[in-house]
Amino acid sequence: MFSELLNNLINNTLDKGLDYFSAELWLSGTIVVMLLMRLFSIDRLVPTFIVGLIGAAAAGWCSFGQFADLIAANDPVSVSFFGGMLRQDLFSVFFRIFLSLFLILTIALTVLTGIPDNEDAPDFYTLLFGATIGMMLMASANNLLMLFLGVEMASVPSYVMVGFLKGRKASSEASLKYVVYGAGAAGVMLYGISLVAGILGTGDMTLLADRIRVVAEGGTAGLGDPEVRTVALGVMLVMVGLAFKLSLVPFHFWCPDAFEGASAEVAGFLSVASKAGAFALLVRFCVGLSGVPETANLMTAFGVGLGVIAIITTTYGNLAAYTQNNLKRLLAYSTIAHAGYMLMAVAAMLVMLNSDQAAGLGKAINYSIGGLLYYLAVYMFMNLGAFAVIALVRNYTFNEDIDSFKGLISQSPALCITMLVCVFSLIGIPPFGGFFAKLMIFASVYQAAQIHWAMYVVLAAGAVNTIFSLFYYVRILKAMFLEERPANVKSVPLPAMEGYYVVVLAVMVALLGFLPQLVNGLSSIANEAGNAVLLVIGG
C-alpha cells in the first residue's frame, strides 16, 4: 500500500508536477550553473549575467508555454500537485511570467548600473534567483507549510541582498534590522500557522473554510466559540507575517530603513517582486478562508479590517513621505502607500466574496483580483523605472538625495521624461497605466461598497490619498524640471544604453494607458487569472 502511494506520487510528479514546476527548476538549475562557473573560473570568459538572462528567459518561456496551454483549454483549470503542496492555475502562471519578466528587467538594470561587479556577480544573481524562486512558490502555494517556506525562501536572500554593499555601514545596519525584524515576524507567523493547522487538522489552504465549518459545528462561526477564536487568532498571526512582507502599517518599520540602506536596484526589486508574491499569497489565503456561509460574517469583518488597515497604511505612507529628502526613502514610503491601495482590492474581494450575493457578483470579484494584478503589472514598470533613474543618477552623482536631481532636465532629458511618466503614473494621472490600475481597484471598491458601507470610507480615503500623494511626487518633478542645477553637483551625461532602458520602461507605462488593445488584453487576462484563483471554492 505504501509502495502504491509512492508510485502514485512519483507518477504524478513525473507526469505533471515537473512540468508545472519547470520555471522554478530552470531558475534552480541556473543557480547551480552560475556557482559552478565560478568554481571553474568560467565566469571570467562568459559574464554571469548572460547565463542569468538565459535562465530567466527560459523560465519565462516555460511559463509562457503553460500560459498558452491554460488559455487554450476550454474550461479554466486548477490542479494541485506535489502532493497538494502547490497549485497550478492561471493565477500562479501569471505570477511566474510576471516574476520572470521582472527578473530579466532587474538583471538588465544591474548590468547597466554595474552593481554587482564581476567578482560578486555569481553571488548576487544566486541570491536574486533564490528570492525569485521563493516568490514563485508563494504565488503557487497551496499549503500553509509552503506559505511559510515561500515567505522565508524569499526573505532570506533579500536580507543578504540588502546588505550586499559590504563596505557601507548603512547597508549592513539596514540588513541587520531587516533580518531581526523579519525573524520576529516569521516567528509570529509560524506560531499562527501552528495554531491554525493544529485546530483545523490540515495545512491545505483550500480546505480551511470547510474545516472551520466543522469546528463551528453547524452554527455560524463566531468568536464566541473558543476553537474558532483560536483559529481567528492564528489567522491574524499569519496575517502579521504577510503584513511584514507587504510592509503594511504597523509592520512597516523595516521598510524605509532597509530601502535607504540597500542599493536602488535591490530596493526596486524588493518593492515590486516581494510585494507581488506576498499579494498572491494573501489572495490565496483569503480565498481559502472564504466560500462557506458559516464563515461569511467573520470573513466580511476580516475584509473590512483589511480595508481599515489599507486606509491607515496608505495615509501613513503618503504623509510620512512628505518630509523625506532621500529619494529611496521617499519611494519606500510611496511603496507602503501603494501596498495600501492594492490591499483595498483584496479587502473589496473579501467583502464581495463573502456576501450573500456572491453568486451574482462573480464578475465583480474577478474584476477586483484582476485590478490587483493589473496594478502590479503597471507598478512593476513604473516603480522599476523610478528606481532605475535613481540608480543611474547615483552612478554619476554618488548621491540619492532629491537635491542631486535639481535641474536635471538640462543635462539628461531622457531620464527626466522617464521619471515624469513614472511619477505621473504613480500618482494616477490619465492616460498613463497607473490611472487605469487605480481606476480598476477603486471601481471594485465601489462595487464592494454596495454591500458594506465601510468600503465607501475606504474609497474616500483612497481618493483623498491620491491628492496627498501629489505633493511629494511633484516635489521630485519640481526639482528636476523647474529648479536650477546647483554648481557643485556633478553632471549627468546623457547615457546611451541606459537611456534606452529607462525609455523602454516609460514607454511601457505609457502604452499600458494609451494603447486600448494592451489595456484591454492585459486586464482581460488579469480577470481570467482572478477567476482561476477562485476555482478552489467552486466559484
Add this chain to the structure above:
Amino acid sequence: MVGETLKFWLMIAWLLPLAGFVVEIFFGFYSKNPRHSKAAAWCAVGCIGIGFLCSANALRIWGNANDWCVLEVAEHSNAHADPAHSEETHDADKALADHDHSDADSAKGQTAYSGVIYTLGVFGSLEVTLDYYIDSLTLVMFTMVTLIATCIHLFAIGYMSDELTDEYVDHSAHTADGGHVHRPGRFYRFFAFMSLFCFAMLGLVLAGNIFQVFIFWELVGICSFLLIGFYTERKTASDAANKAFIMNRVGDFGFLIGLMVLWTFFGTFRFGDTVVDDQVVDQGLFSMVHRDNTGNLTREEFTGDVLITDTHGHVLTNEDGSNRQIPYYLMVVVGLGIFAGCVGKSAQFPLQTWLPDAMEGPTPVSALVHSATMVAAGVYLAGRFFPMFVQEVLLTIAYTGCITLFLAATIAMVATDIKKVLAYSTISQLGYMMLGIGVFGWAAGLFHLITHAFFKSLMFLCSGSVIYGCHHEQEMPKMGGLLWKMPITAFTMLVGVCAISGFWVPFGLEFSGYHSKDAIVASALAFNYANPAHFLLFLIPLLTAGITAFYMFRMWFYTFVGKPRDQHVHEHAHESPWVMTVPLVILAVFAWFCAYGGESGRLYLMLTGDEPAHVAAGVTAATAGGIVLPGHDAIHAVHGQAGTWALIAALSGALIAYVLYGTSVVNVEEMKRQLAGVHGFLANKWHFDELYDALFMKPAHKVAAFCAWFDGAVFDRILHSAAKATVIVSKWDRVFDENVVDGFVNLIASATQSVGTSLKVVQTGRLRQYVMFIVLGVVALFAVMFTTFPG
C-alpha cells in the same frame, strides 16, 4: 479574362509614371550631381515610353479579343450611307452585336470591361472604391496620352536643358533691388512633376467611377498648378498658377454638387456594372437610367421623375415598395454640375480666362497639360458621362461650346504672343469639341479631341522650338523670316496649321482636322435642320472655321516668312537639336494622318465602337425642352454639304491671312489704326479680366475692407473691453485666490506636513523599538479584533 489582361497592361502604364515620380523627386535630389544630371529625364521618358508600349499592346489585345468586330460592323454600315438603307442596316448590326444579349442597352457590354482595383472605404451599403472602366475610348485615350507625352518628354530634354546648372539666371524674374533672380536649376523637378501629371491623367482616364475621376481631376489640377508656377520667382507665373487653380475650384464646386446628388439618389459612383460569372453583382450608374425607343429617359407618368432601373430596364423599388426615382430637375442639376467641372477644366466660357495665363509655364507643359491632355479631360468627362445627360444639359453644353469657340477665335486673331495665339486656339477648339458633344455628335467631339491633341501639341512644340531657337523670345512682331533658319520646325508647324484649318487634300491624304471638324460641323448642321431655332449653333462654328484658318496662317506667316523684323533675334536664331526635332516629325506624321480614312477610318470607328447606345438613333420625340437630336443617318445625310462649306470658310480665312501677312499688299498697321476700337476690344480679351475684376474682385475687396473695418471697429473693441473686464475680474480673483484658495491649500499642506513630521518621530531607527512594535501591533490588533468582530 481579356478584362484582366487589359487591366494588367493599363495598370502598368498608369503606375509606372508614379514610380518614376517617386524616383525622380527623391533620388533626383539625392543623386551625386542632381543639377547637372539628365538621369531624371531619361527615367521619365523611359516610364512613359514603356507606358505607351503597354497601352498600344492593350489596344491590340482589345482589338484581337473583339475580332475588331466593332470596326467591321461599323464599316459595313458606313458603306451604305444613304438614309433609306441605313435604318435597316443599323438594326441588322445591332442584332449582330447583340447575339447573346436580349437587351439593346448592353450591346457595349461586350467591349467594355470594369471592376474594382481597391476599396477605399465602406459606409454601410455604400462603398467608395478605385475602379477601372476600360472600353475603346479609354484605350484610345491611353494610347494618345502616352504617345504624345513620350514625344513631349523627349522634346523637354532639349527645351529644359538650360536648367542643368547650379546657377540659373531667370531674366524674367526680378529681385527687390532690380537684379535678376539666381537660383539652382530644377531640371529633375520638372520631370518629376511631368511624371506625376502623367500618372494623374492616366488615372483620370482609367477611372471606373465618377468619384475617382474627381480625385484624379484634382490631382491633374495640382500638377497643372505646380507646372504653371514652375518659374515660381516670376510674379506672373505664380499669379497664373493661382488663377488656374482658383478658377478650377469654381467649376469643381458644381462637380461636387453633382456628385452629392448622384450619391444620394443612385447610391453609387460606378460607371459600369460589375459582372461576375455573367451575373450583375453591382449595378453602375449607366445602367440605372433607361432610355425608351425614342431615346428619352424612362419617366414616371404623372410626376415626370426619372425612374431608376435595373440592367434590363425594370424599375427598381425602395424598401417600402415605391419606385426608386430621381426628380427630373435633379438630373439636370447632376448634368450641369458635372459639366461645370468640365467648364473649369476645359476653360470654357465663362471660366476661360485662366488658360491663356497658364502659358507662363514652360512650353512643354503648355503642349502636354494645357492643350493635349488635361484641358481635354473636361471634354473626355462630358463624353464619358454622356449617358446621364438630358437634353437641357446637352443644349447648355452646345451653347457654351459655341460661345467659347467664337470668343476665343476672335481674340486669337489679334494676339501677338505666339503661345497666346495657340492658347486661344486651344480654347476655341475645345469649344468645338463641347459643341460637338452638345449637338449629339458624340463621336465627332471625341474624334476632334484626339486629332486636336496631336496637331495642337505639335504646334506648341513647334512654338517651343521657335522660342528656344530665338532665345526665349515669344513676341511674333519680333520674328519673321525664320523659314530657312529652322526649316524642320517651320514645315512641321505648317502641317499643324493645315491640320487645324481642316484642309482637304486629294487621294485620301486629307489632314486629320478636316475629318474631325467636318464631323462636328455636320452634326451641328443636322442639329440645325432638326431644330431651326438654334441656327446659331451651325453658323457660328462655320464662321469660326474661317477665323481659325485666318489666325493660324497669320501666326505662321508672321513667324516664318516676310522680312526679319528684329535683326538681333533673326541673327541668333537656329534650328533645335535632334531631341526636339524628332518629336516634331513624329507628331507631324500623326497630326496629318491619325484620322486617315475619316469616318470609315480606324480611329473614328474605334471611338464609335463604344458609343452610348442611344446616340446612333438620335432622340426622335421632343420633350419639354422641345429639342430633337439627330441620329447618325441625319448627320450622314448632310455631311457632304457641311464639309464643303467648312472647307470654303477655311480656304477663304487662309487666303485673307496670306494677303494680309504673307504679302505686303495691305498695310496691316494702317488697318489696325482704322479698326482701333474693335482691335482694342479683342486685344483686351473682350475685357473679361476687367469684367471679372469689377464683378468679383472689386466687390470681394470691398467686402474684405468692410470686414476688416468691422473687425477692427466692432469685434476688436468688444474683445478689448472683454479683455479689460477679464483683467479686472482676475485682479479680484487673484486676491481671492491668494487669500482664500491658497490659504486653504496651504492649510492642508502645512497640516499634512506637520503630521508627516510628527510621523518621523515614530521611525526612530532603533531596532529594539521596532521589535517591540511588532509585539504591540499584534496585541493591539488582537484587542481590536475581539472588540469588533462578530461573536
